[in-house]
Amino acid sequence: MTAPMERIQVLDSIEKDIITCLHSAGQVFVELSKEKSSLKQAENHTQMFLKTLSAVENKLTDQINYLTQVSTGQPHEGSGYASQKVLQMAWHRLEHARSRVNELDRIKVKHVQGRPATAASVLAQRTAGSTIGQSTTVPGGQPQQAPTSAVPPQGGGVQGPGTGGSGQQPGGNN
Structure with missing residues (x-):
């Protein structure tokens, strides 16, 4: 028993x-x-x-x-009280470490989303949107506005808070 x-x-x-x-x-x-x-x-x-x-x-x-x-x-x-107490304290430390790592991960994601676009993403946006909104010269010397597309360029990047659906490019100033 x-x-x-x-x-x-x-x-x-x-x-x-x-x-x-x-x-x-x-x-x-x-x-x-x-x-x-x-x-x-x-x-x-x-x-x-x-x-x-x-x-x-x-x-x-x-x-x-x-x-x-x-x-x-x-x-x-x-x-087994002492062993049980040690185990319980270890579980509390583990849960605290997990919550701290999750908090740091949230801060990292928030920081990455809030960073301005890198040079590579700016170059990609310029290349993808080179025909949109630029003027071209037609024979006869008259500058003509290129038609703007209703579809946004692909490969934009991460939208931060407040930029969704506003028509602004990611990484641009609000």
Whole structure:
């Protein structure tokens, strides 16, 4: 049988002893309340009460000593409390580290989204949009505006907060 089950059984026997003790005390009072009480019966019940009370006191003292050792973290046989406490603290540290890494990741993503476009992405945007909105010269010397496309250029980059659907290029000033 496991140690916790044994502890529960010991507590159960203590409870039964307490019931026996109270029953013996009640029998003493019943015997003394009779008109013709038997002193011998009263003494027997009193002796039973004192014997049971002493056993309960010893068993409870053992249980309290066990709990004192476990709760102060002193090493003793049969206790897994210290190991359980170490494991629980390790789980708390792990969860704290995870939350901190997630927070740093969110800050990184926010920072990357807020950065101005790099030179390579600006060059790609200029190349993709070279025919949009530029003027060309037609034969005869007259400058003519190239038609603008209703479709935005591909390969834009990441849109930051507040730029979605506004028609502005990513990385541009708002």
